[in-house]
Amino acid sequence: MAEDPAASSQRYRLPSLSGRGALARLAAIGASVLAIALCFAYVGGWLSPGRLGEARFVDRFEQVNGGAHAGFRRNHAKGVCIAGGFDSNGQGVRLSKAVVFTPGRVPVTGRFSLAGGQPHVADGPTAVLAMALRLRPPAGQEWRMAMIDIPVFLVRNGEGLYEQLLATQPDPATGQPDPAKMAAFTANHPEFLPAMQLVKSTPLPSGFANATFNGLNAFRFVNASGAVTPVRWSMAASDPFTPETPEQAKNPDKNYLFDDFIARVARRPVQWHLLVTIGQPGDVTSDPTIPWPAERERVDVGTLTINHVETEAPGNCRDINFDPLVLPAGIEPSDDPILSARSATYSQSFTRREGEKKTPSAVQVPVGKGS
Amino acid sequence: MTMTPHRPFPIFSRILHWTMAVLVLAMLFIGIGMVSSVSAYHQLVAIHKPLGILVLVLVAIRLVNRLINPPPPLPEGMPQWQRFAALGSHVLLYVLMFAVPIVGWAMLSAARYPVVLYGALQLPPIMPQNPALFAVLRETHTVLALLLFATFLAHLGAALMHALIFRDDVFPSMTFWGLRDRAGTASGDRDSAAHASGTPALVKSE
Numbered sequence: 001m002a003e004d005p006a007a008s009s010q011r012y013r014l015p016s017l018s019g020r021g022a023l024a025r026l027a028a029i030g031a032s033v034l035a036i037a038l039c040f041a042y043v044g045g046w047l048s049p050g051r052l053g054e055a056r057f058v059d060r061f062e063q064v065n066g067g068a069h070a071g072f073r074r075n076h077a078k079g080v081c082i083a084g085g086f087d088s089n090g091q092g093v094r095l096s097k098a099v100v101f102t103p104g105r106v107p108v109t110g111r112f113s114l115a116g117g118q119p120h121v122a123d124g125p126t127a128v129l130a131m132a133l134r135l136r137p138p139a140g141q142e143w144r145m146a147m148i149d150i151p152v153f154l155v156r157n158g159e160g161l162y163e164q165l166l167a168t169q170p171d172p173a174t175g176q177p178d179p180a181k182m183a184a185f186t187a188n189h190p191e192f193l194p195a196m197q198l199v200k201s202t203p204l205p206s207g208f209a210n211a212t213f214n215g216l217n218a219f220r221f222v223n224a225s226g227a228v229t230p231v232r233w234s235m236a237a238s239d240p241f242t243p244e245t246p247e248q249a250k251n252p253d254k255n256y257l258f259d260d261f262i263a264r265v266a267r268r269p270v271q272w273h274l275l276v277t278i279g280q281p282g283d284v285t286s287d288p289t290i291p292w293p294a295e296r297e298r299v300d301v302g303t304l305t306i307n308h309v310e311t312e313a314p315g316n317c318r319d320i321n322f323d324p325l326v327l328p329a330g331i332e333p334s335d336d337p338i339l340s341a342r343s344a345t346y347s348q349s350f351t352r353r354e355g356e357k358k359t360p361s362a363v364q365v366p367v368g369k370g371s
Numbered sequence: 372m373t374m375t376p377h378r379p380f381p382i383f384s385r386i387l388h389w390t391m392a393v394l395v396l397a398m399l400f401i402g403i404g405m406v407s408s409v410s411a412y413h414q415l416v417a418i419h420k421p422l423g424i425l426v427l428v429l430v431a432i433r434l435v436n437r438l439i440n441p442p443p444p445l446p447e448g449m450p451q452w453q454r455f456a457a458l459g460s461h462v463l464l465y466v467l468m469f470a471v472p473i474v475g476w477a478m479l480s481a482a483r484y485p486v487v488l489y490g491a492l493q494l495p496p497i498m499p500q501n502p503a504l505f506a507v508l509r510e511t512h513t514v515l516a517l518l519l520f521a522t523f524l525a526h527l528g529a530a531l532m533h534a535l536i537f538r539d540d541v542f543p544s545m546t547f548w549g550l551r552d553r554a555g556t557a558s559g560d561r562d563s564a565a566h567a568s569g570t571p572a573l574v575k576s577e
Contacts, residue, residue, distance in 0.1 A: 009448030011537045022536060029531040033524050040520060043400050045407030053407040140493055142485050158409040319502045320483060325413055329491035337410055344405075344412035350482065355506030 054348035057162055057341070061349070064169045065117030071358040072119040074349040076130055076146075079113030080258050080363040081317035084269065084306040086135050092301035095229050095276060096221035098330035099141040101301060108304065109134045111317040112208050112261065115148060120362045123257040125204065125249040131213040131235060132322035133304070141328035144320075146342070147213035147235060150199045153288035158341030160189045195289040203243040208261040209270045210239040217324065217342075218285035218334035221276070230279030230334060232292065235272040235304060239264075258363040262309050266369050269307035273300050285334040308371040312361040321350035379544045381440040387433045388545060394426050395468065399520045420479075421488040427472035434465065446539040460525055467519040473497075474515060478508035 017026060038047075045051045061074040069077055085105045092101030100106050114121060115128035128148050135143040155161050167185030168177045186192050205211035213235040221229045253259055264270060278297045284290045312318035325333055325343040333339045379385070398419065405415035445454055479486050480496030482505040487493045498504065534542035543549020 009450065011539065012448060012450050012453060017536060025535040029528060029535060032531060033528045036527070037524060040400065040403060043407070044403035051407060052409050054409055054412065055406070057409055140485065141491060314502070315500060319500065323484075326485060333413060340411070340413035341409040343416070344409040347412075348406075351506065351509050354482070354502040355510075 052158055052162055054344040057158065057345045058348040058352065060162055060165050061117050061345070064165045068352070068356075069117065069119045070356040071353050073113075073117070073353060074345075075117050076111075076113040076115055076132075077117050077119035078121055078362050079111045079130075079312065079317070080262070080361070080365065081310045081312055082110045082112055082306045083308040083310070084108050084304065086274070086302055086304050088302040089300070091299050092221075092274075092276065093223070095223055095231065095278075095299065095301075096330040097224040098143065098221075098328040099137040099139065100135050100143055100328065101330075106135050106137050108136070108306075109317055109320070110306075111312075111320075111322065112258065112309075114257070120254075122254040123251075125244050125246065127257065129205070129208055129211050129213070129257070131208075131211075132317070133235075134317075134320060134322070137328075142326060143328045143331065144322050144324060144326035145215060145233075146322045146324050146346075147215050149205060149211040149213055150216075151202050151214060152195045152198050152291050153216045153338060154192055154195045154199070155189055155338075156191045156287045156289050157337045158344075160192070161338070161341065163188065164192065191287065191289040198291065203241075205237070206242040206244050206248060207257055207264070209264045210237045210241050212236045212241075213272070215324075216288045217336045217339050218279065218283075218288070219327075220332040220334055222330050222332060228332075230283060230285050232277045232279070234275045234277070236275050238271040238273065238303075255363050262365055262369055265306065265309050265371060269305045271306075272304040274302050274304060275299070276301050286336050288336055288338050309365055310370045311363065311365045314358075318358075318361075319354065321346050323347065377540050377544075378443045379546075379549060380442055381436075384433075384436060384440055384442065385545055385547060387429065387436060391426065391429050391433065391468070394422060394429070395519070396523065398422055398426060399516060399523070402516055420475075420486060423472040423475050424486075424488060424494065426468060427476075430465065430468040430472075443540075443544050446537075446541060449539075457529070460522055460529070463522050464519070464526060467515055467522060471512065471515045471519055474508055474512045478505055478512055481505035481508055 017023070041047055045053050058074050062068045065074070065077075068074070073079075086100065086108050087105050088101050088103050090101070090103035092098070095101075110131060110133040113130045113132065114123065115130055121127075128150055130146065130148045132146040133144065135145075155164050163185050167181045170176055171178050215233045218230055218232050221231050223229075248256065261270075275298045277292060278299065279285060279292060280296065283292045283296070310316060323343050323346045325339055327333070380388070401415050401419050401422070405412050405419060408415075445457060449457075476486060476494065477498045480498035481501045483496070483500045485493050486496070498508075530542055530545075533539055540549075
């Protein structure tokens with residue numbers, strides 16, 4: 001068929017839109033485009049304000065900590081950088097093909113911190129201590145972990161943590177959480193009180209050097225032949241455990257926990273053993289509030305030595321996101337939903353603080369005292 | 372007097388187009404979905420990174436393919452502003468298909484996140500560690516991705532306009548059923564006369 005040029009260009013002009021059926025087809029086109037845009041808006045959460053995304057989560061961290069503290073982590077805001085090495089003894093190889101488990105030393109950087117979003121909070125007897133690490137084999141396959149010194153996590157999913165933040169926030173009038181809010185929260189999250197009981201029955205360490213740090217979440221170790229083992233792990237201190245005493249809290253030094261550690265490292269390196277707990281069939285991997293039976297086999301896979309401590313500064317641990325899902329081949333996340341929630345919120349916190357003006361950390365390592 | 376036969380896009384170009392259409396749209400949905408749900412975050416981000424690199428590889432192949440196998444010309448009667456819109460939106464699509472994954476890779480590099488594709492397979496950083504740069508790149512990644520989604524919607528709308536309202540050869544030239552039979556018998560077809568009138572044959576983009 002042949003068409004003259006006038007007719008051929010006519011199709012692109014306005015009258016062609018008013019032809020028979022053209023308006024209906026035009027409406028169909030508009031509806032298709034709109035439908036895809038709406039799907040996108042739905043997936044993006046714009047149509048469901050109740051959905052818990054990372055931005056809302058971190059907003060709540062800021063809310064319960066008296067607003068955003070620019071440049072600081074929204075949780076674990078107060079901290080200091082550490083460095084040293086991890087010496088693998090080869091015992092982990094049968095469990096995981098991760099490069100870090102082959103015998104030898106891997107360089108480590110990390111961070112000690114207190115749980116909570118206040119960068120200048122005073123060290124105290126109820127502070128939850130945290131150890132974050134980056135194990136970096138020279139050929140790649142980095143492993144990041146973030147552990148705390150309580151035996152179990154207090155909630156079993158992201159929604160639980162989100163609600164816990166507000167429910168456990170002290171009422172300015174009484175200094176205690178609002179009982180009504182707490183009751184509503186614990187009714188909604190029955191795992192909280194038993195977990196809290198476990199935490200309260202576990203004595204707190206007197207400092208970072210004798211604290212044992214627990215990974216809390218379950219992971220999956222995959223070995224060279226593909227066998228999967230559910231695991232949890234702890235960094236068990238070599239220094240003998242000494243409990244926190246009431247006298248410590250009277251220390252006028254607001255940073256006594258950190259300053260004690262700085263002084264301890266200056267004397268000699270501090271060591272921990274990485275103990276991997278082997279899960280058995282039936283052990284819950286999806287709920288970090290439930291401890292595994294105490295008789296589970298623990299494999300000592302190597303020794304962490306920290307011989308250096310330094311003030312947070314550009315380019316060191318300050319600017320690293322210790323996302324517990326930065327994992328090497330051979331270590332995989334379990335079905336624990338807290339892992340994804342941690343990864344997402346750490347990412348959001350990191351994105352916010354990296355774009356903000358930095359102010360000095362409360363913890364300052366005196367010149368020449370770092371190792 | 373030259374005759375330009377109607378022809379579809381080369382078959383390889385069509386395969387690339389539809390493969391990337393699915394991938395890019397999936398990436399946009401995965402990207403917006405992962406930042407809006409803490410429970411789905413990790414599984415989605417684990418797909419997002421390797422898929423983003425795949426898009427980058429494919430768009431590079433596609434650009435080379437485009438230079439080797441040029442697209443068919445736009446229909447003769449198309450007004451100038453529509454030609455300009457077609458050219459502009461296609462340039463924008465190409466720029467964004469390169470820019471979004473490259474910015475993603477760069478921002479992970481600036482933050483010192485390992486760029487893990489799968490298991491032990493990971494990519495080197497393409498930026499020095501720099502917190503301020505990371506913050507800017509992270510924001511840029513989102514803005515460019517939203518712009519890519521908007522451009523995609525415009526592209527889809529325009530394609531459907533060609534298919535359902537203008538009813539020219541633009542849409543069938545990208546399908547697997549449209550112009551096949553006519554490819555060799557197009558002389559004297561409806562646009563050849565317009566061609567003869569001297570309208571410049573701007574290339575039509577995918």
